[in-house]
Amino acid sequence: MTFSIVARCAETGMLGLAISSSSPAVAARCSYARAGIGAVATQNVTDPRLGPLGLDLMENGLSAAEAVAELRRTARFIEYRQVLAVDRNGLTAIHSGPNSLGIWTQAQAENVASGGNMLANDGVPQAIVDGFLSAGGHIADRLIAAMRAGIAVGGEAGPVHSAGIKIVDKVSWPVVDLRCDWTEDCPIEAIASLWDLYKPQLGAYVQRALDPREAPSYGVPGDE
Structure with missing residues (x-):
């Protein structure tokens, strides 16, 4: 019921992810990022604890692959989960449990990884990775281009209703954290419109x- 991308900008070191689902408020449960550390998406019968745990492991020195391997070793019911991670060096890792739903698959390259479940076809994650790698500009622009490519x-096999994009940079809070928790229209386009509004004011x-x-x-009133 979800597809996502985690990524690092090789030029700026920014880390982030974008995610969309037929379920409501997917970004509230599934998207995690920490400046200078990495980004993690946890999806498919979601366990939100896996995001912070993965970031903690990377903050303690593990690579994305080592962190995901540790989650695979220690987390309960990991056979139901999908976990995607990118670390500060652009290394990526993905776990897709055998109990992932519907058509599920994954794709990855340096600085970017994508995975999904209940997909329309098994080419979606690779299209998302290719979309990110072929796009230019701010990492948020590239994440949106990637999701549009997906x-x-x-x-997804059915219509998506929620989406989000989260990006971290040099400060302790996300510099971009945009969400569409439910719409009957395309939530990715809703996020894209929000980004167009937010981008000039980010700095x-x-x-x-x-x-x-x-x-x-x-x-604006009160803004002096």
Whole structure:
């Protein structure tokens, strides 16, 4: 019921992920990222604990592959889970349990990995990886391009209703954390529209936190 991508920008070191599902509020349960550490998507009969656990393992020095191997060794009911991880060095790893739902598959390359379940066909994750690798610009633009590529080749077997994108950079909080928790339209396009709105202001929101004396105003009531 879900497909996702985890990725690292080789130029900036930003880490992030995008995810979409027929279930509501998928990004609230399935997307995790930590600046300078990595990004993890946990999906398919989701166990949200696996995201923070995977990040903790990578923060303690494990690579993405080592972290996923440790989760595979220690987590309960891991045969029901899909876990995707990318680490600070751009190494990627994926676990897809044999009890993953419907058509499930995965694809990965340096700096990017994608996986999904209940897919329309087994080519969706590879299309997502290829979409990311062929796109340019900000990592958020590339993540959205990748998800659109997945939709273009079929996406999930049924309609998707929720989506999210999360990106971390040099600060302790996500610099991008956009969600569409439910729509009858395409949630990926909803996220894309939100990103178009948010992108010009991203730097200002970080600046407001670090030193508001230098932060620009956008002219809304109370914003001075």
